[in-house]
Amino acid sequence: MTVAAPRPTALLFDFDGVLINSLPVMQLAFSAALQEVYPRQRMHHTALFAEYQKYLGMGFPEIMKRLELSQDMFQPFRRHSRILAPYVRLYDGAVNLLQWGRDNRLPMGIATGKDLERTLELLTQLGIRDFFCSVFASDSVSAPKPAPEMAVRFAAENGLQIESVVLIGDAAADIRCGQAAGCMTAAVAWGYTDKQSLLALGPTLMFETPQDAQQQLINLMAEQERS
Numbered sequence: 001m002t003v004a005a006p007r008p009t010a011l012l013f014d015f016d017g018v019l020i021n022s023l024p025v026m027q028l029a030f031s032a033a034l035q036e037v038y039p040r041q042r043m044h045h046t047a048l049f050a051e052y053q054k055y056l057g058m059g060f061p062e063i064m065k066r067l068e069l070s071q072d073m074f075q076p077f078r079r080h081s082r083i084l085a086p087y088v089r090l091y092d093g094a095v096n097l098l099q100w101g102r103d104n105r106l107p108m109g110i111a112t113g114k115d116l117e118r119t120l121e122l123l124t125q126l127g128i129r130d131f132f133c134s135v136f137a138s139d140s141v142s143a144p145k146p147a148p149e150m151a152v153r154f155a156a157e158n159g160l161q162i163e164s165v166v167l168i169g170d171a172a173a174d175i176r177c178g179q180a181a182g183c184m185t186a187a188v189a190w191g192y193t194d195k196q197s198l199l200a201l202g203p204t205l206m207f208e209t210p211q212d213a214q215q216q217l218i219n220l221m222a223e224q225e226r227s
Contacts, residue, residue, distance in 0.1 A: 007221055008184065009164040011101050012154050014057060015112040015119060017170035017191030019098075020126065022088045023053075029080035036076045037069075053192055057113040057145045057173030059138025081118060090126055091190060093210030098131045100214050104221075107158045109134035111150040111167065111177065116140045133158060145173040148181035155183070166205070168213065175201040186213065 016022045030052060031045045048067060055063045060074050101108050108131055112119050116137035123129040134154050138144040141153070155162040167178030170191020175198065178185035186205040187198035199206060205220075207213035 006161075006164045006184075008106065008166045008217055010107040010109070010154070010158065010160050010166070011217075012109045012111050012151060012165055012167045012178075012183070014167075014169035014171065014174045014191075015110050015114060015122075016056065017193075018091075018168055018188055019094045019128070020088050020090055020122065022122075023192055025081060025084040025087050028084055029077050030073075032080040033073045033077040034069075037072050055173070056192060057169065057171040057177075059113045059144040060115070061138075062144065063113075078115065078118060082121070085118075085122060085125060088122060088126070090128070091210055093214070095128065097210045097214050098128060100217075102131060107133050107160065109136065109154045109158075111136045111145065111154065111169075111174070113138045113144060113173070145171075146176035146180065148177055151178055151181035151183050155181075166217070168207070170198070172197070172201060175203050178203075186216075188213070 013019055027049050030049050034043045034045055034048065051067055052063055055066050060077065061071060064071055064073055098108065110119065110132050114137055116135065116139055119135060119137045134157060136150040136153065141149045143149045151165060151167055152162065155165050162182045165183040166186050167174060167183050168186045168188060169175060170188045171193050175185045175187055184205065185203040186207055187203040188207045189195045190209060205216060207216060
């Protein structure tokens with residue numbers, strides 16, 4: 001996708017599906033929470049989780065509203081997610097991408113639908129907390145994604161021009177958040193949403209792998225320096 005874009009000055013990452021593969025953990029925790037909250041009801045766990053995936057990035061309370069499930073799901077979901085946290089894995093190339101961003105003095109942030117406490121726990125567990133100057137979670141803002149607040153605050157708090165920030169995500173909520181904020185958006189093909197659905201949203205960039213993300217950003221920065 002070729003788009004006239006300013007030189008990137010900062011990177012704002014979604015977490016799940018972009019830097020970490022947590023989907024198996026998420027599905028197990030969701031199923032366990034359903035079993036606890038609805039013990040006497042036959043729930044179609046697989047079908048419900050497929051619906052859950054459509055709303056990733058919005059924050060757990062909002063997703064429960066969309067699925068017409070009880071907010072009581074949150075505590076068991078969070079408890080089981082913590083138990084299973086050791087099985088969350090970084091994507092191959094994710095750390096190299098973050099190291100490249102640091103080496104190029106690009107401020108980096110997290111914009112996630114997770115709650116803040118678990119986000120910080122996972123960032124620390126995976127050894128990548130220090131890469132990020134800002135961490136925004138669904139319960140640390142007044143309006144989670146797809147609202148633009150996370151991107152707008154990231155730019156404001158770090159003295160950045162919003163149009164030079166790249167929001168990198170794998171869900172519709174991510175792309176819509178970045179577009180509403182007025183920043184560049186990069187959809188990733190390795191996450192939890194199929195590529196064609198992401199392309200239909202009109203992101204500024206499309207990354208095939210973390211390695212491709214790094215190369216495209218290098219190319220974009222070089223193009224802007226030459227122009």
